[in-house]
Amino acid sequence: MTQPLADLLRPQSLADFVGQQHLVGSGKPLYRAIEQNIVPGMILWGPPGVGKTTLARLIAAGTGRAFHALSAVSAGKNDLREIVEAVPGGGQRSLFTDAAAPARPGSAILFLDEIHRFNKAQQDYLLPFVENGTLVLIGATTENPSFEVIPALLSRLQVFVLKALTVDDLQTIVRRGAQRLAVAIDADAALFLAEYASGDARAALNLLDNAVRLYRPETVTLAHLHESLQSKHLRYDKTGEEHYDTISAFIKSMRAGQVDAALYYLARMIDAGEDARFIARRMVIFASEDIGMALPTALVVANEVFRAVETVGLPEAQINLAHGVVYLASAPKDRSSYDAYFAALADVQKHGNLAIPLHIRNAPTRLLKDLGYGTQRDGVAGYLPEALQDRHYYPKKPG
Secondary structure: OOOHHHHHHOOOOHHHOOOOHHHHOOOHHHHHHHHHOOOOOEEEEEOOOOOOOHHHHHHHHHHOEEEEEOOOOOHHHHHHHHHHHHHOOOOOHHHHHOOOOOOOOOOOOEEEEEHHOOOOOHHHHHHHHHOOOEEEEEEEOOOOOHOOOHHHHHHEEEEEOOOOOOOHHHHHHHHHHHHHOOEOOOOOHHHHHHHHOOOHHHHHHHHHHHHHHHOOOOOOOOHHHHHHHOOOOOOOOOOHHHHHHHHHHHHHHHOOOOOOHHHHHHHHHHHOOOHHHHHHHHHHHHHHHHHHOOOOOOHHHHHHHHHHHHHHHOHHHHHHHHHHHHHHHHOOOOHHHHHHHHHEEEEHHHHOOOOOHHHHHOOOHEEEEEHHOOOOOOOOOOOOOOHHOOOOOOOOOOO
């Protein structure tokens, strides 16, 4: 089987790593972790194709630690047991029966890709090995770890946020990829790949690799890339471009009240193996962002769909998702509360912490009361800071 270009091009040192300079630049947290050989358990949280797996490998190589990689999609307790037993001192029976086993130096790194796919029981099982130092856990996720990682495990890990790669970053990576494939690439094609990838190096390299395999050009041009995009060779990737295109089409179809289209994109995502919780979470957001005050109970329905997905699971939960999609797509839409909040937020960011009017401040002492604190007068204007007295974020309703 031919090795993907993204794997062939994986950097072997921080000097070759592109992007994430807020983490790996000189003196930055991950640079210092390698430099000082002090590696905390961590979660690398960021969009797909920005270097999470590569960083984990570089940390292991740079600190001389054994590296074990698992995908939470397919891994189970037996896989964890094998890794723990391979760590010096890690095979003691007490580790599997006693969460309070004595601490021992973390001599191996466990890289757990898509850690958000591990359920609570699996994360509980992993906890004692992280807690006693048998393993240094590096988890990677595209989802907010606050929602997906149990508090006991999250409290023992440091979260590092990775950013989408810039167009300049991606052009650098694309040109390296072309060099590795022994082809040239013209400037327009390199720019197209960088913009097409939306911050995801893997997406850019996969398209470049596909174009070279299909057409074997001496120089990759825009025409080669456009033709490759029509090829059935490119498949749905749950962390790639089509993932974002499909969820975008799903949301926009519900926003436009196009029930049939929304159901189609729902079915397409489910059939491709998309995470049902990801879909349900976007529906919860949609209920407040797009429906809002036009039908406040939409949030209740969306939350119940999310709960059903968690408690029932697929395949049955696809029925709950379809129920919720029809309801949300058919509901009236009103973005006024969403718009009002972000208008208020803009003022907060613009003006900073403006003085709160005295009469609505807390007045825990007599002195503060004498100074006018807490003398709230119902029906009297003046609840906003003085500089914003004439501001109206949320439109007043008739009557």
